[in-house]
Amino acid sequence: MRLTCPLCGPRDRREFYYYGADDYLRRPDPQAPLQAWDEYLHNRDNPAGVTRDLWYHESGCAQWLAVTRNTVTHDIMKVELVAAKGGGK
Template identity: 65%
Template sequence: MRITCPICGERDRREFYYVGDAVLLERPDPEAGEAAWDDYLHNRDNPAGDTRDLWSHEGGCGAWVVVTRNTVTHEVLATELASDVAADLREARP
């Protein structure tokens, strides 16, 4: 699989470190209870199809990159700097 770093260009996947889903998780209240915290820490969706993942360009420039890819075909659909994605999310919040 090839991933295009927005800074360095197209690179082999082995230069990157997969971090996890690029989603905002709603952290439970500290008093939410054991079940809520267990769910928050351990349970994630595992969809077949398009996902947005957070990767670190560990073997290159060190950038944090949001990769939109298909988990079935491994096709990379888009890449963006995570800082740009975070800025867009902050602007979209009321």
């Protein structure tokens, strides 16, 4: 599989680290019961079809990317930066 990084261009998927569905960052409250944390850490959906995932360009520009892809056909529909590069302070 190849992903087209908005900054680096087309790259092999081995340059990226897959973090999962884009809801990965919706963590339970620190005081949530252990069952909520167990669900968050160990039970993920594995849908067939279009998903939006979070990827990190580990061997490239070190940017977080949101990738819209089809898990059945392996089509990559969209790759976008999660945050603007250098857009901090």
